Amino acid sequence: MSIDRPTDSETASRVVVTKPTKSVAWWLGGAAIVLIAAVVGAAIGPAGPVWWRVPLALLDRLPFLSVDSGVNDAQWNIVWQIRAPRVVLAALVGAMLSIAGASYQGAFRNPLVDPYLLGVAAGAGLGATVAFVVNRDITERWFIDPVPLAAFVGGLIAVALTYMVGTAFGAARSATALVLAGVAVTSLTTAIQTFVLQRNNDVVRQVYSWILGRLTTATWGDVRLILPYVVVSSVVLLLHRRLIDVLRVGDDEARALGVNVDRVRLIVVLAATLGTSAAVAVSGLIGFVGIIVPHTVRLLLGAS
Missing domain, CATH: 1.10.287 (Helix Hairpins)
Incomplete structure (x- = not known):
């Protein structure tokens, strides 16, 4: 039967x-x-x-x-070419970090989790640092800005390494193992970044200016770059919102209800990481939004 x-x-x-x-x-x-x-x-x-x-x-x-x-045309260019991209990019980055933070908090059952939990920020920082160092020694003009690209790739690699470490010893079902692996990978990548900066003092100011986060240099090109990632990541996470709510009751209870916990958590991590990496790539490291906005929304709309 x-x-x-x-x-x-x-x-x-x-x-x-x-x-x-x-x-x-x-x-x-x-x-x-x-x-x-x-x-x-x-x-x-x-x-x-x-x-x-x-x-x-x-x-x-x-x-x-x-x-x-x-x-007049000059005044319109100030509004449309300088201010408007900043406003739109701020909205996209803030929305992506908020959705990713809420998804992480639900998937890992931890209200203090933010989108940078699994090493995205540290990996992106290391990637950007390497890009600044390499770009310093190249006189030719790049087809695209290498810093956002390196930050994006660095964030993805860091999270991939976190997932490999967190599941390497048969702990694939443990959210705690992934969190601890994220802490370890963050420490490792931060140490490597510090070492690179010590060996290349002339790029320290550029790197820290990027790490602090900025929207002052935003362009419509940045908006076009991040928009597909924000849309795809947000749609995937919103489609899994109810399953994320189920994960909050605990892994064992969710499995008893028929939820494939490992698959759902992997999808959430992949989608949130993709969007967060794209956001970090164009804006630098912007904190506080991803951890506080989900709590504010819960106060207004409830825990779901």
Whole structure:
């Protein structure tokens, strides 16, 4: 006699109950706040048009709509080519770090976890450091900026190494093993980065300027670079949101409910790491967002 085990999606739908009316209200309110903040961020600055003319200029650029904004081409370039990329990139990076942080906190059942748990930040920092050192000795112009590329690859390699170490001794089912492996890999990559900086003092200022995180140099190219990764990672994590909720009750309990814990956790780690690496590559290391925003949202919408 065989017993059919429920699939992961069936288990999640049975365990998690949502409150759509409350969620929709908060979603709409949050979207309105983000939109207002984006317009204000693009409108206020030391140069360019008067702030209240910027919304009119944005409306004037919409198809089939003509508005006399009083903004000339030079002022519009300040808004669109300098301020707008910063605002959009800040929104994408903040959203990605927040979603990744919430996913990690659920997958590892630890409210103090952030997106850099498994070594993404340290790996990206090491990759960026190596890129600064190598780029210093090359006179030819690169086809693309090597620093974001090296940071992206470094973050992925660090997390891959963490997963290999965390599962090497038959501990694939232990979230604690992955966390400890992440701490070890972070320490290792940070030590290597420090050694490289000591041997190349002339790039220390550039490296630390990148590590501190910045959006002042944001361009539409950075937005186009990060957008696909943010969309793909966010969609994957949102599709697994109910399974992540199930993991919060514990690995053994989740397995008893029919959830493939190892597979779900691997998917969450891969998706969150991909998006976080892309965010770090274009903005540097931005802390606090990935750990505090999920808690703030839970206070407003509940634990799910």
